Amino acid sequence: MQELVLVQSGQSKSIMLRESAAEAVPRELERLLAENAPLAYRVALGVLRNPAEAEDVAQEALIRAYRKFDRLRDARRFRSWLVRVSFRLALDRSRSARRRELRETLWARPELRPPVQSVEEIAASRQFEERLDRALDELPDRLRLVILLTALEGHSVDEVAALLDVPAGTVKSRLFAARKRLAGKLR
Numbered sequence: 437m438q439e440l441v442l443v444q445s446g447q448s449k450s451i452m453l454r455e456s457a458a459e460a461v462p463r464e465l466e467r468l469l470a471e472n473a474p475l476a477y478r479v480a481l482g483v484l485r486n487p488a489e490a491e492d493v494a495q496e497a498l499i500r501a502y503r504k505f506d507r508l509r510d511a512r513r514f515r516s517w518l519v520r521v522s523f524r525l526a527l528d529r530s531r532s533a534r535r536r537e538l539r540e541t542l543w544a545r546p547e548l549r550p551p552v553q554s555v556e557e558i559a560a561s562r563q564f565e566e567r568l569d570r571a572l573d574e575l576p577d578r579l580r581l582v583i584l585l586t587a588l589e590g591h592s593v594d595e596v597a598a599l600l601d602v603p604a605g606t607v608k609s610r611l612f613a614a615r616k617r618l619a620g621k622l623r
Contacts, residue, residue: 465505468514476522483526493529497522571621579614582607
């Protein structure tokens, strides 16, 4: 099994390739990876502005280059290909970090958190749920089924019509009747 390792010596980055005796890396690929590893790091660092993140991205770019080298039609284009891979990976990492930061910032703001319900509100919502369940149970089966499929399951009128094998107009009229009866029972 082969292992690619990005090694830092002073300010420059280079690649060392460790390989088992069973697998031999083509010398051309080994040379290209060694020559262009610092470039992959610099590209990632230019986008991310974080040395640790840039190292991770450069390492990932080198691994991808190693794995997909056989798909590259012209080895003379390896350098530009590696730059594109590094740049795209760095952009992806940067966007992901920004989304995560935004998400964490938004959840940290108290005004954006869902309000905490009081005991009275919880009790009232449970009472309403019980009343709604009783009102639904009192509906005839054909009306209850239509309201459950549209309101609770989220199916469209046409989907319910296909499920029940009835015309869409019938579904609409049953839905109207079910809503009217429920409203009357919940008042």
